[in-house]
Amino acid sequence: MRIKADELQLPWLRAKGLELNLGRVVREWEEEEGPTPMPDIASLREWDKKLLRRYKPFYLPFCDLCCLCTFGKCDLSRGKRGGCGIDMGGQLSRIVLLSCCIGASTHCGHARHMLDELIEKYGRDHPLDVGGENVYLEAPTIRLVTGIKPRTLGDLEDVLDYCETELVHLLSCTHTGQEGDNLDFESKVFHAGMIDHVVMEVADIAQISAYGFPKADPEAHLVELGMGVIDRSKPVILVIGHNVPPAIGVANYLARENLEDQVEVCGICCTAIDLTRYSRKAKIVGPISFQLRFVRSGVADVIMVDEQCIRADILREAQKVNAVLITTHYKNFQGLPDRTRDPVEGIVKDLVEGKLPGVAILDSEKAGEVAVRVAMQIAPRRRKMGLIPPEEKVMEEARRCTSCFSCVRACPNTLPIPQALAEAGKGDLKPLSELYEPCVGCGRCEQEGICPVGIKPHTLILGAHRLETAEERFKMRAGRGAIQDVEIRRVGQPIVMGEIPGVLALVGCSNFPGSWKEVARIAEEFARRKYILCTTGCSAMAIGMYRDENGQSLYETYPGVFDAGGIVNCGSCVANSHIAGAAIKIANIFAKRRLRSNYEEIADYIHNRVGAVGVAWGAYSQKASSIASGFWRLGVPVIVGPHGSKYRRALLGRKEDPEAWKVIDARTGKEVYVGPVPEHLFFMAETVEEAMVAIPKLCMRANDTARGRSMKLNHYIDLHRKLFGELPDDLHLFVRTAADIPVTMKDEVMAFLKEKGWKEFENPNPDPTLVPRLVRAKEG
Amino acid sequence: MEPWQRAEVPGPVKAVLITKPEVVAALIKRAKRPLFVVGTGSLGGNGEKSPLEYVVRIARAGKVPLVATAHAAVELRKRGVQPAARMAMVEICSRLTDPKWSLHGDGQPHDLVLMLGLGPYYMEWLMGSGLKSFAPHLRTISLNRVYQPHCSWSFPNMSEEEWYKNLEKIAEELER
Known part of the structure; x- marks a missing residue:
């Protein structure tokens, strides 16, 4: 608001050339403000440290060097420090922060651009509407972090102003001679992730509201894919x-x-x-x-x-x-x-x-x-001029291969190209055609100087697969956006009590270590097991590009509802905010925890009670890393595929350390051992089988009821046995009392527990928290 | 020696090449607390021979406890071998950086780790680099067919035939 007066005379004021500028008016809302409105880098550091005490970073240097400033290159291997004094742990956590800053800034820039364009077209006062009367809680992450309840597109500008400031500060921390402690870098990584979730929410609720995208609609239409x-x-x-x-x-x-x-x-x-x-x-x-x-x-x-x-x-x-x-x-x-x-x-x-x-x-x-x-x-x-060669040409080219393996050494998935070319040269195109699915389409095998005789392996793979490509016809559900409040009311209790075994988010890019169908395989397995599946982006497409035994896509077989056995496509990358938003809504709508700028309490609630896990099987981008780090700060574990190890850092719990797995019982204020739940915060799986066994395990939470834990254990044991051929050897750490044991497995599990010298947990059902101020017990 | 994947340039400290397999056998014999970590990359083979066959022989003859990652344990059990533990790759490797951790739970760390087939090449590469920088008490040997420069010792890139010959020699030396 701007008020300008050349000359002003009031009984109590006389002024000339008066110019008054007021900032935006912040509208109040019914909820009381929590302790951390618009948190800065320091505000949630203690919460981050709590998580990082439990989940220690395991750093995986890509190389031994730092080459970020002119002191370098500096060799940081084996305990050495660079010219600026940084060690390998500090450097790698700095790189993780850099990656998350890139990711979050990208979403933030996207959101700002989108918002500017929408405001220009629809005006600042255009109302936000992400689901009509089904979604009262329209922006859970924005409310949680900033304390703002946005009503119009214009309200989102304030949110982005805050986020942009935080991102500038975060990026500045990666400059030479700033932070030196790896755990403080990690806390900043979490901060970048939290900001990322806010800006993603801004982008998606703005576009849903202005463009009229499906509004939290479980029956959003089916889209043709392929x-x-x-x-x-x-x-x-x-x-x-x-x-x-x-x-x-x-x-x-x-x-x-x-x-x-x-x-x-x-x-x-x-x-x-x-x-x-x-x-x-x-x-x-x-x-x-x-x-x-x-x-x-x-x-x-x-x-x-x-x-x-x-x-x-x-x-x-x-x-x-x-x-x-x-x-x-x-x-x-x-x-x-x-x-x-x-x-x-x-x-x-x-x-x-x-x-x-x-x-x-x-x-x-x-x-x-x-x-x-x-x-x-x-x-x-x-005339649709293309570069895909016909079959005869593929065979002819294949015969020129000298089996030098140079293409294999350039391929991120080490695909057996020479072997497939040898077969193609003999007239059998099948092995070459089979490389189509695990090929990530980077084209590195065709780069200048890779093949000494100039063969183009990627192009030949496409040629060998030409006929099948024409048959790629699938269906996927259009992105529905947010989760309805009414859906949260329906599933809140069974999730928190553990009776819905978990919420699984299958998200992220398509840098898969094998076929994209591995993602569909995970989706089908867990939808059958009545987990709630959420998905976004390229993984949502991968789930669609598969037909089940009835010849249907999983979106046709399973409903789009946020409930047990549903497959919920939220939308694009920025729609990942709705998955985090669903967890936040559970704390608020079901458990009545105050939301407004109350991050620590809500994250503590989610970490101890909401059995959710993210899987980014083909994560490749910096955005994927910042999305993951937003989940980490909420205490939600994330699993990535093998390529995810190139993010250079895992966050791992040590299940055998009883001290790491104590919570405070909010009823008594006493420390209670609850077992290693969830065991890790950021975990790289070697194979899809390993990921599938890790999912039910990482869905266990301290608050599970006996019935809920029994269901979760049922899936963990069953998948472990099915894929690894035996009972899990850490089972005794997750069984708190005999009531936790799945009924159909009682004898076998009891025999195993006896062998391990297992004893019932002292207090199997505390009211778990990691935050001392949330203890309700009266002193003395 | 170049790493197997073209762009994977490690830095100044690189693995010593194993030119004589007898050296590996000697290192195993000399180690006080060796460990063998085996992943799903060891499950292949050429129809006649399988790397897992040598894993079993080397572990048995060298009295080296086996840790299997992912579903490598399933294949080991099919060969009548129960690994000492099944752990994910990041779980075992992160514990190995702790100088007070060992599989035996006695607070004495392992001093030598053999690795074979820890997932795709780049994953083993990263595990090797994690151990190189954060487990100074530990020496690592890659028994893969391709060069892993972050380990203390590694085979060079070689043909499958040559590789099996080398693994055979190590097993024979230990079985003597």
């Missing part, structure tokens, strides 16, 4: 990235001009998910790993990119197939001329005539119009 669902007979526009307004510009233009049935719009990665939340006509090609393979197929006439996870060589790849590239964001110009201010006619003419390989247009609606008009004009001419 390379085979794209209609090649039409002009095709491919959108890639995460920030959806330009893709919506395409959809709007098509609708306005009544062209929706004449042009095919499809997408890769999160922009695709968000576009299909907006338009029922749009389709999804696949996860981020499908970028190279789909672009090279030549199906797309126009490629439009926004931000995040886009190949840095996208222009080069587009040019190879004569597709036009339109970049739409200043974060990613790709060296193209900025034609934002030029008339549409001129831009279209230059692109159609091939005067430019692409353009940057930073206006979503204009970019949408240009994309459609260019696609319609160049499609007949391009």
